[in-house]
Amino acid sequence: MTSLWPRIEPLLAKVQKPARYIGCEDGAQQPVHGPHKVAWLLVYPDAYEIGLPNQGLQILYELLNERDDAVAERSYAPWTDLEALLRARGVPLFSVDTHRAAGDFDLIAFNLSAELVYTNLLNCIDLAGTPVRAAERGPEHPLIAAGGHCTFNPEPLADFVDLFVIGDGEEVIAEITEVVGDWKRSGRTPGSRQGVLRELSKVPGVYVPSMYDVEYDGARLASITPKYNDVPARVEKRTIADLGAWPYPKSQLVPVTEVVHDRLNVEIFRGCTRGCRFCQAGMITRPVRERPAAQVQQMVSDGLKRTGYDEVALTSLSSADYSGIDQVVGGIINDPSCSGQVSVSLPSLRVDAYTVGIASEIAKVRRTGLTFAPEGGTWRMRQVISKLIREEDLYGAVDSAFSQGWQRVKLYFLTGLPTETDEDTLGIAELARQCVAVGRKHSNRVNVVASVGGFVPKAQTPFQWFGQNTAEELRRKINLLRDATRKERGVSLKWHDPKATMAEGIASRGDRRIGAVIEDVWRHGGTFQEWSEFFDLQLWEDAMARQGLSIDWYVHRHREADEVLPWDHISAGLHKDFLWGDWEDALAEAGTPDCRWTPCYDCGACTGYGIEHRVASATPPAGGSQGTGQDLSTGGAVPVQLLPRAGAGAPRS
Amino acid sequence: MRVRLRFTKYGKIRFTSHRDVARMWERAFRRADLPLAYSIGFSPRPKVSFGLALPTGAESDAEYLDIELDPLRTADDFEPSGLPARLSPMLPVGIDVTAVAPVESGADSLQHQITSCRWELAVTGVTEDELGVLITTALAADSLVIARERKGQTSEDDVRPAIVSATPIEAVDGYPALACVLATQPRTLRPAELLAALAGGVEEVRVRRTHQWITSRDGAPREPLPADATDAPLAPTLERVS
Numbered sequence: 001m002t003s004l005w006p007r008i009e010p011l012l013a014k015v016q017k018p019a020r021y022i023g024c025e026d027g028a029q030q031p032v033h034g035p036h037k038v039a040w041l042l043v044y045p046d047a048y049e050i051g052l053p054n055q056g057l058q059i060l061y062e063l064l065n066e067r068d069d070a071v072a073e074r075s076y077a078p079w080t081d082l083e084a085l086l087r088a089r090g091v092p093l094f095s096v097d098t099h100r101a102a103g104d105f106d107l108i109a110f111n112l113s114a115e116l117v118y119t120n121l122l123n124c125i126d127l128a129g130t131p132v133r134a135a136e137r138g139p140e141h142p143l144i145a146a147g148g149h150c151t152f153n154p155e156p157l158a159d160f161v162d163l164f165v166i167g168d169g170e171e172v173i174a175e176i177t178e179v180v181g182d183w184k185r186s187g188r189t190p191g192s193r194q195g196v197l198r199e200l201s202k203v204p205g206v207y208v209p210s211m212y213d214v215e216y217d218g219a220r221l222a223s224i225t226p227k228y229n230d231v232p233a234r235v236e237k238r239t240i241a242d243l244g245a246w247p248y249p250k251s252q253l254v255p256v257t258e259v260v261h262d263r264l265n266v267e268i269f270r271g272c273t274r275g276c277r278f279c280q281a282g283m284i285t286r287p288v289r290e291r292p293a294a295q296v297q298q299m300v301s302d303g304l305k306r307t308g309y310d311e312v313a314l315t316s317l318s319s320a321d322y323s324g325i326d327q328v329v330g331g332i333i334n335d336p337s338c339s340g341q342v343s344v345s346l347p348s349l350r351v352d353a354y355t356v357g358i359a360s361e362i363a364k365v366r367r368t369g370l371t372f373a374p375e376g377g378t379w380r381m382r383q384v385i386s387k388l389i390r391e392e393d394l395y396g397a398v399d400s401a402f403s404q405g406w407q408r409v410k411l412y413f414l415t416g417l418p419t420e421t422d423e424d425t426l427g428i429a430e431l432a433r434q435c436v437a438v439g440r441k442h443s444n445r446v447n448v449v450a451s452v453g454g455f456v457p458k459a460q461t462p463f464q465w466f467g468q469n470t471a472e473e474l475r476r477k478i479n480l481l482r483d484a485t486r487k488e489r490g491v492s493l494k495w496h497d498p499k500a501t502m503a504e505g506i507a508s509r510g511d512r513r514i515g516a517v518i519e520d521v522w523r524h525g526g527t528f529q530e531w532s533e534f535f536d537l538q539l540w541e542d543a544m545a546r547q548g549l550s551i552d553w554y555v556h557r558h559r560e561a562d563e564v565l566p567w568d569h570i571s572a573g574l575h576k577d578f579l580w581g582d583w584e585d586a587l588a589e590a591g592t593p594d595c596r597w598t599p600c601y602d603c604g605a606c607t608g609y610g611i612e613h614r615v616a617s618a619t620p621p622a623g624g625s626q627g628t629g630q631d632l633s634t635g636g637a638v639p640v641q642l643l644p645r646a647g648a649g650a651p652r653s
Numbered sequence: 654m655r656v657r658l659r660f661t662k663y664g665k666i667r668f669t670s671h672r673d674v675a676r677m678w679e680r681a682f683r684r685a686d687l688p689l690a691y692s693i694g695f696s697p698r699p700k701v702s703f704g705l706a707l708p709t710g711a712e713s714d715a716e717y718l719d720i721e722l723d724p725l726r727t728a729d730d731f732e733p734s735g736l737p738a739r740l741s742p743m744l745p746v747g748i749d750v751t752a753v754a755p756v757e758s759g760a761d762s763l764q765h766q767i768t769s770c771r772w773e774l775a776v777t778g779v780t781e782d783e784l785g786v787l788i789t790t791a792l793a794a795d796s797l798v799i800a801r802e803r804k805g806q807t808s809e810d811d812v813r814p815a816i817v818s819a820t821p822i823e824a825v826d827g828y829p830a831l832a833c834v835l836a837t838q839p840r841t842l843r844p845a846e847l848l849a850a851l852a853g854g855v856e857e858v859r860v861r862r863t864h865q866w867i868t869s870r871d872g873a874p875r876e877p878l879p880a881d882a883t884d885a886p887l888a889p890t891l892e893r894v895s
């Protein structure tokens with residue numbers, strides 16, 4: 001049992017925000033390691049204040065520590081100041097729980113929520129004293145694992161990660177623990193690493209890249225095939241059928257220093273079937289699995305009591321869609337034990353007046369700004385991306401917000417979407433302008449922030465074939481918007497750096513050859529690339545050039561129908577022909593309905609796995625157009641139908 | 654009712670900031686379900702006021718905090734002496750409430766009352782003998798001008814008047830150490846600034862605040878708690894991490 005604390009402590013006096021490295025959270029564990037316990041180090045490869053609140057990591061931390069045969073601790077990417085000191089003094093990456101060296105763990109498992117953290121993953125492996133390339137590791141080194149949304153295209157990290165977990169982690173970690181436990185008890189003998197990886201590759205939902213051969217046909221990927229016949233040709237994601245069976249985290253970590261989302265977070269459902277075509281999270285987490293309302297109430301009241309927080313967020317991809325959200329919210333704010341001092345937040349507001357009604361109910365205590373995500377500037381654009389919000393929905397929502405005392409509304413948009421014309425782009429400015437006009441009826445000081453991000457096509461979505469806009473093109477579109485909003489009083493424009501969008505594009509749809517680029521960027525000092533103060537496009541361009549790879553080919557090229565995609569052997573359940581059909585519908589400007597409330601169109605996410613939606617109510621809740629573009633203000637009374645399609649492509653049923 | 658608490662900050666938790674500690678207290682009050690009085694207004698805040706900020710990384714035997722209880726929600730038989738046992742378990746390891754006493758509602762705020770603090774500093778960069786010489790020299794000087802920064806402004810200040818006392822003490826973990834009393838009025842002299850004034854390349858290794866003093870009418874320093882404050886023994890199970 002060796003704690004590195006005596007060596008770390010003197011360094012902490014010399015760094016910014018030393019509380020990032022001390023642990024001490026309420027809910028943190030001090031697990032006792034032993035030869036019969038598989039030791040997991042769960043790492044979020046970004047700064048502590050970003051990583052600590054991650055619910056996925058906290059769920060696994062609790063589940064593993066509940067087991068007799070496992071222990072789990074946590075680590076986060078050390079900030080650059082501490083990293084320099086660690087390297088200078090030869091101190092390795094450590095856990096924040098018992099300050100144990102990362103190399104002492106059997107598994108180092110990373111949570112990957114964004115592509116730009118990939119270089120941090122390499123940096124953490126290196127700081128752990130482990131070779132960054134999987135092929136160079138021996139039995140004395142920990143196994144490097146990764147999970148999270150990014151693993152739906154694992155190939156860019158295939159050279160560095162021993163095993164990927166695809167989909168929900170709750171169940172599969174048990175199976176992995178058992179396989180690794182056997183390896184540990186067998187003494188991790190020379191040559192045994194191949195054996196344990198082969199065993200792991202047979203666990204459903206686990207992808208071991210070294211068990212596959214990759215062939216190219218010129219620049220094109222020809223095939224990715226298993227080396228052995230007991231290794232699956234296609235790795236299917238894991239899905240927990242019933243969220244109610246997993247009331248975790250039970251003891252959410254309460255940090256002793258400032259972090260993002262510093263509040264109680266209760267996940268109310270997983271999955272989303274609204275079908276927004278740009279949204280990888282929505283596509284890969286189907287079907288919808290609601291947590292039973294009674295369990296939500298229980299988790300909220302226990303959580304508030306235990307943590308002392310006065311704010312709870314009900315999290316999901318679209319929280320207002322939860323069956324009976326108004327009752328749940330009402331139950332929390334009227335709970336006498338909360339004495340009216342608890343505020344509830346719904347991090348992803350639906351765009352309609354009804355939702356704003358709930359928001360105003362729950363934001364009695366603090367009222368800052370409201371955020372909506374229309375994503376596209378014109379109805380045409382929103383049909384292409386299948387985000388079927390009508391202008392009336394948006395204006396109704398904004399009117400409701402301003403009339404109830406909000407002064408600031410933030411609107412999220414994407415630019416660089418498939419088929420986007422300048423008219424669509426300028427529609428963003430027009431929507432923002434109209435929202436200000438709506439707000440002026442209530443106050444002269446209203447402010448509408450249009451926040452514009454460059455679109456990065458993601459794997460396992462209908463837009464996976466689309467060639468991303470160049471940084472110049474995105475820049476041009478942003479400039480159009482700047483000109484259009486410059487003189488608009490009340491409209492402010494914010495935008496994401498198109499250069500970072502480009503780098504994200506390299507990593508998000510790359511194949512195995514992009515691994516060398518990520519390593520090159522890291523070796524040239526490119527860590528914390530999602531932080532604007534550290535992001536450096538030159539590093540990425542130089543790395544691509546040094547590896548002889550074309551940015552245009554990887555990022556800006558439209559993929560062809562018959563092309564082998566680098567993630568074809570990884571499955572989120574979605575049939576490739578469903579995705580292709582949905583892509584064609586997009587080009588034909590036809591939206592897709594929400595299958596929670598309309599008949600199943602067999603995308604594969606339920607049908608392929610023998611599971612289904614778990615929703616308390618199969619009729620749409622009141623409010624908004626529910627992704628159909630129709631007025632459903634009275635709720636389930638109105639039957640949902642697909643709008644007639646503009647142009648080609650008959651609706652699949 | 655206004656109540657003053659004394660608490661510690663030891664071990665790993667000393668790397669949290671003054672603001673971090675304020676947030677821990679807010680959560681602890683809610684967990685302990687203390688009937689705090691709230692400010693009136695659009696976003697009501699509990700009436701809690703902290704004493705002088707402790708530098709991040711420093712330990713302390715004596716931090717103070719005033720809270721105002723809501724008379725309408727406070728039980729008639731409420732006993733402040735029960736607070737340490739009620740609050741310490743709600744706070745992180747290393748933060749323990751060690752004393753409590755009611756204070757007059759009209760009393761000055763802690764920030765105004767405190768006139769000086771006593772510190773113990775373990776240092777590196779010098780031997781014990783050299784440290785002794787540096788202290789003697791500094792105390793003998795008429796003025797000690799250092800450049801110091803506050804709120805982004807650099808100024809040249811004579812800090813000699815703010816050094817109430819300074820004396821070498823027994824080494825701490827093998828590091829030369831000193832104890833000092835530094836004034837907090839009209840402007841606070843920080844331990845790091847004292848070391849800068851000593852010159853000679855002295856660097857702090859450990860900083861611990863042992864007392865905060867207010868000046869009573871007779872001019873003698875005393876603790877900002879009445880002499881009959883309830884002292885709470887430290888929880889015996891408290892594990893000192895470092």
Ligand code: SF4
Pocket residue numbers: 273286287595596599600601602603604605606607613
């Ligand atoms: S299989 Fe059917 S019900 Fe399930 S997510 Fe796909 S379309 Fe919806």
